[in-house]
Amino acid sequence: MKKILIIGATSAIAQAFCKRSLHNAQNDFYLIGRNAEQLELIANDLKVRGAQNVFVEAADLNTFEQHEKLIEKAQNCLKNFDWVLVAHGVLGDQKSAEHNSHQTLEIIHSNYTSQATLLNCIADKMEKMGSGVIGVLSSVAGDRGRRSNYIYGSAKAAITTFLSGLRVRLFKSNVQVLTIKMGFVDTPMTAQFSKGPLWTKPETIAMELVSLFENKKNGEYYLPFFWRYIMLVIRLLPSFIFNKMNFL
Amino acid sequence: MTKSSWGHYPKTTQNLQFLHWPPKQLPTHQTILPYGLGRSYGDSCLNDQGTLLITEKLNRFIDFDPSSGVLHSEAGVTLEDILLQFVPRGWFLPVTPGTKFVTLGGAIANDVHGKNHHAVGNWGHHIVEFTLMRTSPQEILTCNPHQNAELFYATLGGLGLTGLILSAKVKLKKIQSSQIKQDMITFNNLHEFYRLSEESCEGFEFNVAWVDCFKNSKQENRGIFFRGNFDDNQIFETHKPSRLLQVPFFLPNQTLNAFTVKAFNELYFQMHRFKAGTNLTTSYNSFFYPLDAIHHWNKIYGIQGFYQYQCVIPLDNKAALQDLFQEISNFQQGSFLAVLKVFGRIKSLGMMSFPVEGVTLALDFPVNPKSTELLNRLDEIVMKAKGRVYIAKDARMSQKAFLAYYPQFQNFLKYKDPAFSSSFLRRIS
Numbered sequence: 077m078k079k080i081l082i083i084g085a086t087s088a089i090a091q092a093f094c095k096r097s098l099h100n101a102q103n104d105f106y107l108i109g110r111n112a113e114q115l116e117l118i119a120n121d122l123k124v125r126g127a128q129n130v131f132v133e134a135a136d137l138n139t140f141e142q143h144e145k146l147i148e149k150a151q152n153c154l155k156n157f158d159w160v161l162v163a164h165g166v167l168g169d170q171k172s173a174e175h176n177s178h179q180t181l182e183i184i185h186s187n188y189t190s191q192a193t194l195l196n197c198i199a200d201k202m203e204k205m206g207s208g209v210i211g212v213l214s215s216v217a218g219d220r221g222r223r224s225n226y227i228y229g230s231a232k233a234a235i236t237t238f239l240s241g242l243r244v245r246l247f248k249s250n251v252q253v254l255t256i257k258m259g260f261v262d263t264p265m266t267a268q269f270s271k272g273p274l275w276t277k278p279e280t281i282a283m284e285l286v287s288l289f290e291n292k293k294n295g296e297y298y299l300p301f302f303w304r305y306i307m308l309v310i311r312l313l314p315s316f317i318f319n320k321m322n323f324l
Numbered sequence: 325m326t327k328s329s330w331g332h333y334p335k336t337t338q339n340l341q342f343l344h345w346p347p348k349q350l351p352t353h354q355t356i357l358p359y360g361l362g363r364s365y366g367d368s369c370l371n372d373q374g375t376l377l378i379t380e381k382l383n384r385f386i387d388f389d390p391s392s393g394v395l396h397s398e399a400g401v402t403l404e405d406i407l408l409q410f411v412p413r414g415w416f417l418p419v420t421p422g423t424k425f426v427t428l429g430g431a432i433a434n435d436v437h438g439k440n441h442h443a444v445g446n447w448g449h450h451i452v453e454f455t456l457m458r459t460s461p462q463e464i465l466t467c468n469p470h471q472n473a474e475l476f477y478a479t480l481g482g483l484g485l486t487g488l489i490l491s492a493k494v495k496l497k498k499i500q501s502s503q504i505k506q507d508m509i510t511f512n513n514l515h516e517f518y519r520l521s522e523e524s525c526e527g528f529e530f531n532v533a534w535v536d537c538f539k540n541s542k543q544e545n546r547g548i549f550f551r552g553n554f555d556d557n558q559i560f561e562t563h564k565p566s567r568l569l570q571v572p573f574f575l576p577n578q579t580l581n582a583f584t585v586k587a588f589n590e591l592y593f594q595m596h597r598f599k600a601g602t603n604l605t606t607s608y609n610s611f612f613y614p615l616d617a618i619h620h621w622n623k624i625y626g627i628q629g630f631y632q633y634q635c636v637i638p639l640d641n642k643a644a645l646q647d648l649f650q651e652i653s654n655f656q657q658g659s660f661l662a663v664l665k666v667f668g669r670i671k672s673l674g675m676m677s678f679p680v681e682g683v684t685l686a687l688d689f690p691v692n693p694k695s696t697e698l699l700n701r702l703d704e705i706v707m708k709a710k711g712r713v714y715i716a717k718d719a720r721m722s723q724k725a726f727l728a729y730y731p732q733f734q735n736f737l738k739y740k741d742p743a744f745s746s747s748f749l750r751r752i753s
Binding site for chain 2: 088114117118120121124125126264267
């Protein structure tokens with residue numbers, strides 16, 4: 077039985093992850109998310125699916141001062157964290173954010189700053205626990221800035237860098253840090269895009285994600301795996317070609 | 325965006341609205357229709373030029389009471405998900421159609437039936453209660469046999485036209501094993517089929533038959549009768565969800581013709597004659613869902629799609645069944661998945677439900693003018709025999725035939741929600 081802390085629990089991937097984690101186990105969950113009503117629906121679902129204890133906490137994660145208390149409370153309930161998944165984030169509206177500093181900050185806070193301060197609190201606890209896996213959902217958008225989403229992408233690049241450092245810090249404490257660089261996933265966040273063959277269902281991502289946690293992997297992973305090669309090509313494209321690519 | 329039904333006919337275009345959480349309000353600027361997994365064959369799950377409310381993400385369980393077996397869940401939960409969760413705990417679906425890829429809400433909206441109709445009735449007989457979201461006024465109603473009872477009965481088999489089902493309570497069935505003990509018996513003509521049906525009514529919860537549409541040299545229809553019960557060996561194994569076997573693309577339109585279907589039927593019959601026997605143990609998955617093993621099997625009919633045709637003929641007029649086979653033979657238009665079953669006496673609860681006591685035959689044919697003509701002829705026979713055709717599988721019946729089959733339709737319209745509509749509804753009204 078695992079004790080699992082989920083931040084951004086109402087996201088489609090987090091929901092699928094929780095369900096999948098119950099396949100062969102009866103885990104305990106502590107779910108943090110924005111909407112209390114939705115958290116309640118998820119908690120009921122997980123209980124029917126065999127979860128032992130499910131605690132929920134509604135919170136606005138962009139209120140940074142609360143982070144310490146939030147994680148403290150989660151630890152009081154679960155005692156220790158076997159798995160932590162940080163799954164919150166917003167795509168934002170790149171076009172309008174380019175001319176609106178408030179929106180730009182909102183995208184950066186939701187995708188980087190709030191993760192960073194939460195992870196600091198979580199790392200302190202897990203360092204003392206001396207075991208566990210932390211997984212954070214990053215994105216291939218952080219590998220190279222694109223016209224259509226470089227604000228979001230820059231925040232993802234920042235969290236990826238943050239995590240590579242955190243991994244080194246926690247290495248001695250036997251805590252694994254997973255950076256998950258996801259490609260296109262069919263979730264409410266991407267509802268407005270038309271879906272092609274590169275798109276993946278949250279359930280597929282969740283299946284691979286759970287197996288990374290189960291196998292205590294450490295490092296950066298692309299999900300699905302083929303994005304590693306797509307991004308390799310994209311990173312290698314010379315600027316004079318990349319800059320002319322309209323669809324990016 | 326496009327969404328199709330399982331028959332890939334007709335082709336329609338509609339706006340898709342994905343419901344990730346129970347909605348606070350329903351849109352009313354366009355006609356709306358709930359859409360689960362689109363396993364209805366024809367146009368009853370489509371809404372050309374309107375909006376489809378996609379319910380597959382409303383797939384959370386709400387509560388389960390192990391003392392009564394009542395499962396409360398959102399309407400987009402699939403039968404497969406219920407099986408995966410509950411078979412290991414010794415529970416099964418009270419009634420199951422031939423595929424597990426349908427949603428709870430879709431099963432209610434079509435009041436689906438299964439191989440145990442003669443023993444336990446339809447899906448609707450096991451629905452304790454549901455919540456229904458309506459538009460005028462915007463409200464959520466609890467419907468059960470005591471509260472909003474008329475709306476409850478109108479919604480069972482109501483084709484999604486009475487409102488959006490948000491959640492439902494269904495009473496699961498206790499099992500002592502996930503395996504089925506089945507008998508496979510060949511029969512040489514319809515008399516033998518009726519005899520087998522009658523003698524199997526009592527001791528067997530499940531029975532169904534495959535029948536060869538093409539008459540043999542003696543001008544008779546042979547077939548294979550399957551009957552069974554759950555074993556009691558305390559083994560509880562779920563199926564392995566797999567997407568390995570699938571038809572990757574639409575096969576050419578002529579793939580299924582009189583020749584290939586005859587060859588298939590011969591092969592199918594001989595294989596089963598070889599395997600025939602009694603007390604054979606099999607998994608629930610291969611007993612109830614043989615076709616689920618081949619994903620997108622519907623694509624073998626080609627891009628133009630196919631018609632399913634399922635009718636029921638009252639037992640008093642069962643001679644009409646011979647007429648149906650005669651007509652099919654005349655047209656040289658065999659169906660390779662012809663299924664025959666006797667529905668029992670249990671009366672359907674839904675106002676527009678399909679099952680009535682009698683013998684039911686399900687067929688499928690590629691969409692082409694010849695099939696259309698054949699099906700119109702079959703309708704004549706079914707109308708004369710006072711039978712009816714299953715709406716969930718229909719894409720072509722005439723208004724006249726529909727009203728003959730479902731004279732209660734005018735009364736049903738009183739319960740329809742004004743914002744809801746479907747391609748099927750517009751076709752027959």
